[in-house]
Structures are given as C-alpha cells and as structure tokens.
Amino acid sequence: MIEEGLRQELSRQGVVTTTLEELYNWGRKNSLWPLQFGLACCAIEMIAASMARFDIARFGAEVFRPSPRQADLMIVAGTVTKKMAPQIVRLYNQMPEPKYVIAMGVCAISGGPFKEGYNVLKGIDRYIPVDVHIPGCPPRPEALLQALMTLQEKIGRQRLTGEGRARHLDADAPGEWPIPEFGKHDLEPPRNPALWQPPAMTRSE
Amino acid sequence: METLEQLKARIEAAAPGVRVEIVPNGNPANPASLLVDGGHARAAAAFLRDDPALAFDYASNVTGVDWPERTVRERIKVKRMAGGVEREVEEVCERKTPAYLEAVYHLYSMSRKDGPLILRLRTENRTDRVSLPSLTPVWRSCEFQEREIFDLYGIVFEGHPDLRRILMWPEFADHPMRKDYAEPDDYEYEPTPHDAVLARARGHYPGGTQP
Amino acid sequence: MSARFSPPELAGTDFEHPLLEVSLGPHHPSTHGVFRMDAALDGETVVKLKPVFGYLHRNHEKIAEKCSYLGSMPFTDRLDYMCSLTNNWGYALAVEKLTGLAVPERAEYIRVILGELTRLINHSAVVGFLLQDMGAMGTPLMYAFREREKILDLFESLTGARMMCNYMRFGGCRCDLPPGWIGQARGVAAKFPLFLDEFEALLTGNEILKARTEGVGVLTPELAVNAGVTGPMLRASGVNYDIRKVDAYGVYGRMDFRVPLGERGDVFDRYMIRILEMRESLKILDQALRDIPDGPILNLNAKLRNLRPKPGEAYGRIEGPKGELGFYLISDGGPNPYRYRVRPPSLINLTVLEDMCLGQTIADAVVILGSVDIVLGEVDR
Numbered sequence: 001m002i003e004e005g006l007r008q009e010l011s012r013q014g015v016v017t018t019t020l021e022e023l024y025n026w027g028r029k030n031s032l033w034p035l036q037f038g039l040a041c042c043a044i045e046m047i048a049a050s051m052a053r054f055d056i057a058r059f060g061a062e063v064f065r066p067s068p069r070q071a072d073l074m075i076v077a078g079t080v081t082k083k084m085a086p087q088i089v090r091l092y093n094q095m096p097e098p099k100y101v102i103a104m105g106v107c108a109i110s111g112g113p114f115k116e117g118y119n120v121l122k123g124i125d126r127y128i129p130v131d132v133h134i135p136g137c138p139p140r141p142e143a144l145l146q147a148l149m150t151l152q153e154k155i156g157r158q159r160l161t162g163e164g165r166a167r168h169l170d171a172d173a174p175g176e177w178p179i180p181e182f183g184k185h186d187l188e189p190p191r192n193p194a195l196w197q198p199p200a201m202t203r204s205e
Numbered sequence: 206m207e208t209l210e211q212l213k214a215r216i217e218a219a220a221p222g223v224r225v226e227i228v229p230n231g232n233p234a235n236p237a238s239l240l241v242d243g244g245h246a247r248a249a250a251a252f253l254r255d256d257p258a259l260a261f262d263y264a265s266n267v268t269g270v271d272w273p274e275r276t277v278r279e280r281i282k283v284k285r286m287a288g289g290v291e292r293e294v295e296e297v298c299e300r301k302t303p304a305y306l307e308a309v310y311h312l313y314s315m316s317r318k319d320g321p322l323i324l325r326l327r328t329e330n331r332t333d334r335v336s337l338p339s340l341t342p343v344w345r346s347c348e349f350q351e352r353e354i355f356d357l358y359g360i361v362f363e364g365h366p367d368l369r370r371i372l373m374w375p376e377f378a379d380h381p382m383r384k385d386y387a388e389p390d391d392y393e394y395e396p397t398p399h400d401a402v403l404a405r406a407r408g409h410y411p412g413g414t415q416p
Numbered sequence: 417m418s419a420r421f422s423p424p425e426l427a428g429t430d431f432e433h434p435l436l437e438v439s440l441g442p443h444h445p446s447t448h449g450v451f452r453m454d455a456a457l458d459g460e461t462v463v464k465l466k467p468v469f470g471y472l473h474r475n476h477e478k479i480a481e482k483c484s485y486l487g488s489m490p491f492t493d494r495l496d497y498m499c500s501l502t503n504n505w506g507y508a509l510a511v512e513k514l515t516g517l518a519v520p521e522r523a524e525y526i527r528v529i530l531g532e533l534t535r536l537i538n539h540s541a542v543v544g545f546l547l548q549d550m551g552a553m554g555t556p557l558m559y560a561f562r563e564r565e566k567i568l569d570l571f572e573s574l575t576g577a578r579m580m581c582n583y584m585r586f587g588g589c590r591c592d593l594p595p596g597w598i599g600q601a602r603g604v605a606a607k608f609p610l611f612l613d614e615f616e617a618l619l620t621g622n623e624i625l626k627a628r629t630e631g632v633g634v635l636t637p638e639l640a641v642n643a644g645v646t647g648p649m650l651r652a653s654g655v656n657y658d659i660r661k662v663d664a665y666g667v668y669g670r671m672d673f674r675v676p677l678g679e680r681g682d683v684f685d686r687y688m689i690r691i692l693e694m695r696e697s698l699k700i701l702d703q704a705l706r707d708i709p710d711g712p713i714l715n716l717n718a719k720l721r722n723l724r725p726k727p728g729e730a731y732g733r734i735e736g737p738k739g740e741l742g743f744y745l746i747s748d749g750g751p752n753p754y755r756y757r758v759r760p761p762s763l764i765n766l767t768v769l770e771d772m773c774l775g776q777t778i779a780d781a782v783v784i785l786g787s788v789d790i791v792l793g794e795v796d797r
Contacts, residue, residue, distance in 0.1 A: 036445055040472055040793055041497035041579065043449070051561040066445035083374050084450055084471040087442055113491065116482065117475030118381050118388045119373065138579055184378035186389035198409055231728030231747070234516055262641050266731065266759040268744050311731055311744070311759075315641050315657045321731060346644020346764050372470035372796060382478060 021160050028072075028098065029155040032148070035071035035095065036064040039078025042105035042138045046077045049141035059148050068094040073151070075144070076130075079107035079114055080121040082187050089179045092128045097168030097175075100155070102147050103130045106137050113137065126191035128177055209237055212259075212322070216241075219256070220248035228325060238309070238323035243337050246326050247364070250343040253312060253322070261322055264344035266311040269354035271383045273331065274304035304331045306360050310340065310347070328360060331383075339365035357382035435463055438778065442471045446549050446782055449792030453769075453781065460777045465770045469763075472796040480756035485511055485586070485723045488756065492743075493580040495758060496794040499538045501530045501571070502736045504584035509665060510732030510743035511586045515725045517715055523588035524667045525708040529601065530583070531666075531734075532697040532704070533571075536608065537564045538737035539648075539690040539697075540615075542789045546687060547619065549786040550628055556619065563611050566604050573597060587718030598705055605701045612694055620691070629683035633772040633784035636681060643771075644764045647739025649788060652689045653681035659735035670707075671700045683787040724751050738762055738789055758797055762790040 002010075002017050010017055018026075038046055050056045050064065065071040068091045080088060092101070103124055106112035111122035124130065131154060134147045158166040167173040177195075180187040207215075213225045216239075223245035228238045241249050253261045277300055282293045306328045313320030328335045339362035341347045351362045352371040359380035362368055370377065379386055390405060436459075441452035450471035456464040476495065480488040492507045493500035505527055512519065519527075544560035568578040574597060575581040575590070583590050619625055635645070637653045650657060658675045660668040676692035678685030725747040733742035739761025746755040765788050773781045 037443060039450055040474075041494055044497060044579065047557075048561060048565070051565075052558050053562070053565045079472060079474050081471055081473055083473065084442060087471075091443060113494070114474040114476075114479065116388075116479055118386070118478065119470075119473045119475055122391060140578070182374040182376045184376060186391065190389070190391050232514060232516070232726055232730065235513060235728060235730045264644055265646075265733070265740060266742050266744055266757070268755065268757045270746065270755045309744070311742070315655060318657075318662045323731075344644065345639070345642045345767055348643075348767050349763055367466075370470075372473040374470070381475070 021158075022156075024160065025156045025158055029152040031060040032073045032100070032151070033063050033065050033071050034061050034073045034075050035068055035091070036066050037074055037076065037091070039076065039080065039084065040105075040107065042077035042107070045138040045141050046075055046104065046144060049144045054141040054145065056145065056148065059145065059152070061148060068092075069096065071095055072098060073100050073102065075102045075104050076108040076124045077104040079105075079112060080124045081117075081119045082121050083119060083182075085121045085124075085127060085187060086179050086181065088124060089127050089177055093176045093179070098166060099168075100131045100151055101128055102132045102134065102144075102151060104134045104136075104144060104147070105139060106135055109133045109135065121187070123196075126196045127180060129195060207259075209239060213239060215256075215259075216249050216252060219252040220245050223249050225249070236321060236323060238325050240325045240327065243326055243328070246324075247338045247340060247343060250310075250324070250340050253324075254343055260314045260316050261312040261320070262344075263313045263315045263320075264310055264340065264346045265313050265321070266309075267340075267347050267350035267354065268309045268311075269358040269360060269382065270307040270309060271331070271358060272302070272305055272307060273384050275302045276300075277302055305329065306331055306335055306358055308337055308351075308354060308360060335359055336361040336363050338363050339368075341365050356380070359383070440778075440782075441468075446785065448545070448785065448790055451785075451790065451792055451795070453785070455773075455778060455781065457778055460779075462773045462776055462778060462781055465773045465781060467766050467769055469766075469792065469795050472792040474793075474797065476758065476797040477756055481752055481754070484721070484751050485725075485753060486720050488753075489584070490580065490582045492758075493582055494793055495760070495797060496736065496738060496741070496762070496791045497579065498541060498791055499534045499737050500579055500581045501534045501583060502734060503741065504582065505531055506732060506734045506736065506741045507743050508584040508586055509734060510730055510745050511723075511725070513732045514728065514730035514745050514747055515586065515723070517587040517718055519588055519666075520712045520715060521667070521709050522711040523713045523715075525704050526589050526593065526713065527584065528666055528668065528671070528704045529701060529708070530571075530574075530581075532701045533567050533601070533604075535697045535737045536694055536701075537567050539694050540564060540611075542786075543615070543619070543687060543690055546683075546783070546786040547625070549782050550625070556615070559611070559615060559618075563608065566607075570597070570601055570604060573600070585714060585718065585720055586723065587715030587720075589713045592713050598708065601701075602705050605698055605705065608698055609695070612691065612698075616691060620688070625687075626684065628780075628783055629687060629787075631680070632683045632776060632780050633787060634680060634682045635768055635772055639768060639771060640681070643767045645739070645768060647736070647761055647765065647789075648689045648693060649686055649739070649765055651675065652678035652685040654678055659733060659740055663733070665734060667704075668700075671703050673697075673700050683783055686787040686789075722751060724749060729755075733759070736761060738791065738794070739765055741794075758794070760794040760797060762788075762792075763795045766790060766795065 007017055103109050108124045111120050114120045132147045132151045134143050136143050209227050216225050224242040226240040228240050230237045253259055280295050280297055283296050284291055285294050308326045310324040312322040326337050337360055339351055354360050355368055356370040356372050435456040438455045442450040452468040454466045455462055476491050492503040495503045540560040544557035547556040571581055572578050575583040635653045637655045640650050640653045654677050673696045676689055678689050727747055727749045729746040731744045733740050741761055742759030744757040745753050748754040772784050
C-alpha cells in the first residue's frame with residue numbers, strides 16, 4: 001500500500017498509482033448497466049431519472065438493457081406481487097455475476113402501502129439479496145441517484161481476495177436462488193429462510 | 206330516460222317470464238336499480254341493448270358484491286295479549302338476511318348520451334348455487350370484468366367465452382374478495398403491533414420475541 | 417469450380433406448419449409495465465393473442481374495505497400512476513355523490529386546471545412511449561419528459577409531491593394555491609403550444625411513423641362501443657362520447673372546447689387524437705386560469721375524517737386521460753366502504769386488443785398495445 005502523501009506527490013508529477021482492486025472496482029462501479037425492470041409507479045421515477053433533467057447517464061448507467069444476460073444491476077422499482085415474484089427470481093438468476101439489486105421504493109423493501117394485500121410480496125429481499133434499499137413512495141429521482149452512488153461506494157469497497165470477498169469471486173457462494181412456486185393459497189415457500197428471517201419484535205407488551 | 210317503473214313494465218313485456226324488481230338506493234339522490242332474475246337476464250339485456258328508444262349499448266362497469274348472511278335485530282311492533290287486552294308492543298326480533306353474491310351492471314347509452322341504468326343479478330346462495338348467465342354475448346365489455354368477478358368472488362358465469370382466473374395465478378384456490386377470506390399470514394413485522402396483530406405476530410416467535 | 421450449394425434432401429421430414437407460441441412479457445422493454453401477451457403466430461402474423469395480467473394486482477379494493485374513505489385517497493394516486501390527480505378527482509366525485517356534498521367554485525376551477533395539466537402530461541408521455549415502442553429509442557420521450565418535469569414542478573409546489581399528489585378531498589381540495597402559482601401555470605401553458613408544434617413537426621409527417629401506424633390496428637366504432645372502450649381510443653374510431661361533455665361534471669359545462677374525432681380508428685388516428693386533445697386541453701386551461709374566482713376551496717360542511725355516509729350506493733365517473741374512470745361505492749353506514757370498486761379504463765380498453773391485432777404482424781402488436789395506452793396499476797389495481 002502506498003502512503004497517501006507519496007501518492008499525491010506522484011500524481012502531481014503525472015504518475016498515477018493504484019491497486020488492482022481499486023482499478024477493477026473503479027471500472028465496474030462507473031459502468032453499471034441497469035436492467036430495464038420497472039414494475040409500477042417507481043418505474044416512472046426511474047425513467048425520469050434517466051431523462052434529461054436528472055440524467056443517470058453521467059453515472060455511467062444510461063444503458064438500460066432489456067435482457068438480463070447483459071445487465072448487472074437490477075433496480076426493482078415498484079410493488080412485487082406474488083404472481084410476479086417467481087419471474088423476478090428467474091430474471092435475477094439469469095443475470096451474470098457480478099450482479100447487484102437496488103430495492104427502489106417502499107413496496108420493494110417491505111410491501112409498502114400495500115402491505116395488507118393478499119397478492120403482495122412483503123419485500124423482494126425475501127427471495128433475492130438486496131444491496132441498497134431506497135425508501136420513498138415514490139423516491140425522487142435524486143434519491144435513486146444517491147442510491148446509485150451508495151452502491152458505487154459499496155462496490156468500491158469490495159475486496160477481491162481473502163475473507164469477505166465479493167460474491168462473484170467466491171466459489172462457495174450460491175449461484176442460483178430458488179424460485180418460489182405458486183401454491184393454492186400463497187407462494188411456496190413464502191420466503192427463502194436462508195436469506196430472510198422475520199425481524200425481532202423489540203416491544204414486548 | 207324513462208322511469209324505472211316504465212322500464213320494468215317494458216322489460217316484462219319484451220322478455221316474458223322475467224321477474225324484475227326495483228331495488229331502492231339508500232340515498233334517494235342516486236338512482237335505484239333493477240333486480241333481474243338469472244334465468245331471463247340475457248333476454249332482458251338484449252332488449253335493453255336493441256330497443257331503439259333505450260339503446261343501452263354501453264355496459265360501463267360490472268361489479269361483484271358479497272353479501273354474507275347477517276343477523277339483523279329489529280324492533281317491530283306486534284300485537285300481544287297482555288292482561289286480557291290486545292295491545293301493540295315493541296319487541297326485538299332477530300332475522301337472518303339472505304346470503305348471496307351479486308353482480309351489478311352499470312349501463313349507459315352512448316348513442317343517446319343517457320344513463321345510468323343499474324341492473325343487479327343475484328345468485329341463490331354463496332356456497333354451491335353460484336352461477337349466473339353471462340352478459341358477455343350482449344356486451345363485450347363484460348368479458349374481462351366477469352372473469353374478474355369469477356376470480357375474486359367465485360360467481361360462475363354461464364355462456365362466458367373464456368372463464369378463467371384473470372388476476373390471480375391459475376393454481377390459486379380461494380376467492381379473495383369475499384368477506385370471509387382468510388389472508389395468508391405473512392406480514393410478520395409491524396412497527397407498533399397491538400391487539401390482534403400483536404397476538405398473531407407473537408405466534409411466529411414461539412420462544413419469545415426473537416426469530 | 418463453383419457450384420451453388422444445395423442442401424441435401426431431408427428424407428422423411430414433412431413439417432406441418434405448427435403455430436409459434438410466443439409469450440411477450442411480463443418483463444419486456446415496451447415499458448408499459450408487467451403485462452404479458454400470449455400470442456400464437458403463423459410466421460409473423462398474429463393468429464391468436466390473449467392478454468395476461470395480474471402481475472401488479474395490489475389488492476386495492478380489498479385494502480379499501482379496511483381503510484376509511486379518506487384513507488383510500490392516497491391509494492387512488494397509485495392506480496393510474498401517471499395521472500394521480502384525475503384519479504383523486506374521480507374518487508372525490510364518487511364520494512360527493514354518495515354524501516350529496518357540493519363543491520365550491522374555486523375548488524372546481526382548481527380541479528379543472530389540475531385535470532387538464534394531468535391530461536397534458538399523460539398524452540405527451542403516451543406519444544413518447546409509443547414512439548419508443550416503434551424504435552425511436554428515447555428521443556421523443558426525452559422531449560415529452562422535459563415538458564412533464566415543468567408540470568410536475570407545478571404539482572410539487574402545490575401539493576408537495578411530484579407524482580402521488582393526494583390533493584383532492586371530498587367537497588373540495590386540500591390546500592389553496594400558493595401565491596404566484598397561477599402566473600407560473602400560465603407560463604407553462606403559454607410555452608406548451610411551442611413544444612407541441614416542435615413535436616408535431618418532428619413526428620406527424622414522419623414517413624416511418626406513417627408507415628407503421630396507418631391502417632394498423634383498426635377498431636370499428638360498433639365494436640368499440642360494444643366492448644366498452646372509452647377515451648381517446650373510442651374517439652379515434654369516430655364515436656363522439658366525451659364524459660366532460662356528456663355529464664358536464666365540475667365546471668366543464670362552462671368551458672368552450674371541441675372533441676376531436678378520428679376517421680379510421682387506426683394507430684395513427686389515436687396518435688393524432690392525443691395531439692389534438694392536448695391542444696384542446698390548452699384551450700380549457702387558458703379559460704380556467706383566466707376565470708378562476710376567489711373563495712373557499714373546501715365545502716364548510718365537509719367531514720373528512722370519520723366520514724360515515726348513509727347506507728346507499730353511488731357511481732361517479734370522470735373523463736380521465738385514458739378513458740372513463742369510475743368509482744362505485746356501496747356504503748353500509750360505517751366508516752369504511754362496504755364495497756369499493758374502480759372501473760379501470762385501461763382494462764376495458766384491452767378487451768379489443770386481440771381483435772385489433774389479428775392478422776397483423778407481431779411487431780405491430782407492440783405498436784397497437786402502445787396506442788391502447790395502458791397502465792398496469794389501473795388494469796390490475
């Protein structure tokens with residue numbers, strides 16, 4: 001590791017120093033290609049974020065790919081219903097590693113205002129791992145841009161070797177996530193127990 | 206538009222055997238509806254659409270409603286013998302309202318810029334005799350809406366070209382909009398649980414409040 | 417020596433012509449949401465097409481039975497999420513019919529102004545999405561969203577939210593116009609015709625647009641009426657039925673505007689109807705912004721919280737940007753509605769999707785779907 005003072009002195013002389021990790025992560029985080037995946041109202045704010053006023057293109061994420069095989073960021077924008085949940089997990093499985101998920105809007109985080117619905121999945125993190133959650137109903141396009149920047153910082157901190165390295169470099173990490181099936185009354189299983197546990201109730205009255 | 210009494214008379218003349226009743230609206234400023242019996246509903250509907258003076262060519266809205274059985278307690282006056290003298294006394298009496306599923310059709314006329322006329326069709330009960338004639342052959346706009354009523358309420362529309370579930374997945378077995386539908390128990394977390402929600406949430410953590 | 421390649425005789429293969437079954441969606445780039453079309457194709461021609469939806473069924477009607485009347489108002493925002501204010505208006509109208517509440521004049525004018533602004537953003541976005549479906553990857557949409565942002569700024573300064581405005585109340589509106597809002601709205605309405613001229617200059621005479629939309633997806637007026645189609649799709653087929661004229665709800669009876677009608681009922685007519693309706697909306701906006709009176713914005717007898725209408729039922733409908741948006745309410749005297757039903761224009765307009773797509777190519781099916789203008793929040797509720 002190069003000392004920061006030395007690094008700055010060198011950069012003033014026109015010599016750029018970096019580590020392989022930084023360079024690798026820098027390339028990945030500044031060219032995230034989102035999957036064009038809008039479910040509901042948040043999709044309109046996502047489209048507004050890609051339009052001229054808010055301009056997601058300056059973050060490198062302009063290219064919304066329709067096909068999951070070519071995307072590496074899935075922005076789950078909108079309410080996830082139980083009818084749609086197996087398709088979302090299937091799409092997530094089809095994305096190649098490294099892949100990231102942003103849960104945009106309260107509906108994707110926990111079911112949102114529709115939490116009491118019989119057809120509403122109470123949060124997409126019941127079946128797929130989520131990296132950044134954006135609250136809001138709908139979150140403003142600026143909030144989506146902040147989430148993108150948070151994700152970029154997270155990618156920038158990812159390690160390539162050693163304990164806790166990024167999932168796509170870890171041979172033991174799961175490659176595919178199980179797809180729920182339609183049951184007679186609910187999805188089966190109602191959640192992926194390896195991924196999501198109901199949170200503790202802190203009030204006990 | 207003609208009054209409901211006139212319409213009732215004309216429908217009864219055009220579709221012999223039909224039983225039409227006028228169902229008043231609780232709020233008299235809003236229109237009352239016509240209750241038509243299931244056996245002759247399609248003939249009555251065809252008359253309403255084809256008659257040149259009425260021309261109800263546009264079925265705007267088809268709604269399903271669930272009326273489960275309710276116990277109504279009413280105070281009614283009855284004559285009772287009391288001390289040798291017959292007098293009128295008020296008694297509280299309980300009766301059960303009939304249980305049925307209902308399909309409500311809002312009809313308008315686009316050619317005459319008229320409406321609404323509200324038709325109601327009722328099933329016989331909520332359990333096994335839940336079929337009604339489909340009005341899709343008369344008004345195509347009923348197609349998806351009757352499928353939705355079949356999906357969410359369970360009314361079977363006879364004569365519908367393609368009766369299958371429309372909003373829920375095909376393997377789903379319940380009729381969710383019914384009043385007695387029990388939702389799957391899957392929102393374990395509430396920020397401020399109390400009463401029934403708290404009791405149900407506690408059931409998910411058999412050892413205490415930790416998962 | 418150059419011999420033309422000739423493939424070997426494949427003995428014993430007698431392919432019949434099976435139909436190719438294609439499922440478009442529920443995830444597809446046509447940006448209408450999670451909608452699926454099961455199509456059976458003979459080559460590229462559509463032989464059968466069944467729409468499948470329910471992927472955004474969020475149980476709005478069931479949740480409304482547990483909420484109070486006012487509590488359902490934010491949910492109506494999320495029905496047709498591009499046009500939240502007209503949804504609010506439809507619901508407020510239905511409850512006002514149920515309770516017999518009158519609306520003060522200033523509130524009616526505010527409703528008309530916001531309703532027509534919503535119509536502008538909806539129609540410009542629809543044209544933008546239609547062009548995107550045709551392959552003009554994003555540019556008309558960028559122009560449309562540029563204007564949309566100006567109008568969303570107006571909404572935000574008035575209601576506090578860009579999209580989910582939750583502004584109408586039973587008997588009027590939630591809060592009064594801030595000072596200077598009318599001037600800003602006038603500014604937006606004055607510049608909008610320039611945008612429309614620019615848009616039309618780029619699009620209406622465009623050969624590719626004409627080749628892809630003229631004669632495609634024809635809908636006859638008789639089928640449109642029988643299938644309950646309403647809105648710009650109905651008027652493109654030539655049927656003169658605009659609820660703003662028929663019911664004259666609000667103060668539309670005082671407004672001077674025409675109802676544009678189409679001739680052939682194809683996709684091009686639906687596109688032109690939307691452009692012409694935007695111009696008529698601007699006329700209504702000018703009149704409303706000029707004539708808006710001072711006064712209260714909420715009926716003094718309006719009871720918002722703990723509203724318990726007398727038992728009865730009412731059906732209130734408005735001409736939303738997509739068609740007739742109706743709300744049917746049955747009250748049993750309690751604080752929650754006994755039955756709350758939304759009559760979704762997008763769902764009913766989809767009834768004729770198959771009829772319009774038969775005999776067309778699969779590429780046309782996408783364009784026809786774009787011209788129907790569906791929003792899944794409304795179709796599935």
